[in-house]
Amino acid sequence: MNIKLHTPKSLKTGSGMGSLKQFLLSLFATTVSIALTFGTAAIIDYNKKQSEKHEIVMMVMYDMCNSLKSIEECDSMIHQSMLYQQQIAEDTTTFDKLKYNMIALLPWVGYTETTERIFSTSIETINTVGNVLFTENVADFYMFRKLYKTQVCDSVANEIKARNPFVTLKGTLDFDYTTYALASVELTKILQKKYSQCKQMMEVSDEEIDAYREQRELIDKGMSEEESAAPSYNKILQLQNSIDSAKAKLKLQ
Numbered sequence: 275m276n277i278k279l280h281t282p283k284s285l286k287t288g289s290g291m292g293s294l295k296q297f298l299l300s301l302f303a304t305t306v307s308i309a310l311t312f313g314t315a316a317i318i319d320y321n322k323k324q325s326e327k328h329e330i331v332m333m334v335m336y337d338m339c340n341s342l343k344s345i346e347e348c349d350s351m352i353h354q355s356m357l358y359q360q361q362i363a364e365d366t367t368t369f370d371k372l373k374y375n376m377i378a379l380l381p382w383v384g385y386t387e388t389t390e391r392i393f394s395t396s397i398e399t400i401n402t403v404g405n406v407l408f409t410e411n412v413a414d415f416y417m418f419r420k421l422y423k424t425q426v427c428d429s430v431a432n433e434i435k436a437r438n439p440f441v442t443l444k445g446t447l448d449f450d451y452t453t454y455a456l457a458s459v460e461l462t463k464i465l466q467k468k469y470s471q472c473k474q475m476m477e478v479s480d481e482e483i484d485a486y487r488e489q490r491e492l493i494d495k496g497m498s499e500e501e502s503a504a505p506s507y508n509k510i511l512q513l514q515n516s517i518d519s520a521k522a523k524l525k526l527q
Contacts, residue, residue: 332486337389348381349458373440390416408475415468422461
């Protein structure tokens with residue numbers, strides 16, 4: 275038995291219900307199109323902001339990591355200087371040899387404030403990160419980093435410069451590292467804690483920081499190679515002298 279289905283007259287084209295149907299379908303299609311357009315734009319914008327956020331966080335964490343390593347080396351240098359003092363005190367015949375080791379162990383922190391200035395002075399950068407506690411911890415880290423430089427490294431260097439203690443046995447043994455060593459240990463612990471907290475807040479692993487470091491080192495290496503490939507001032511001047519000398523021989527009018 276054949277059954278034929280017919281469109282109700284009320285939904286046929288031209289009828290009132292048919293026009294309503296076409297209108298609703300058109301409205302639905304337009305709504306979906308708008309939703310897809312704005313939804314896609316929102317997703318792209320979100321991914322862009324997440325990418326920018328990740329880049330800023332990695333830049334700051336990389337700077338903190340390098341600073342902390344430098345500070346930990348300083349802390350180790352101060353401790354080693356006290357060990358040399360102990361060896362000299364126990365065997366004064368080692369003074370002439372070990373005093374030069376102590377001079378070489380003058381503590382200093384190697385870092386620049388470029389990343390700190392970018393992160394601390396740009397409201398847009400801080401808003402992109404969007405984590406108040408992270409921002410506060412980073413600010414604290416930079417504050418204690420500066421404190422370490424002034425209260426430990428600069429203070430040791432200034433006292434050594436003023437007293438020149440390593441010239442004599444007595445001066446070497448009388449130089450008191452204790453205050454600097456205690457300050458170094460305490461500040462290093464605070465910086466390690468701040469750095470660890472920042473990693474946890476932003477869920478950054480040591481592997482990510484190492485990968486970022488490799489990427490930065492490749493970029494820095496490429497830039498240094500480009501600079502080294504450029505001719506030096508002396509080479510340029512020598513070349514010009516050769517040209518002038520050759521021109522003189524030609525006796526051009």
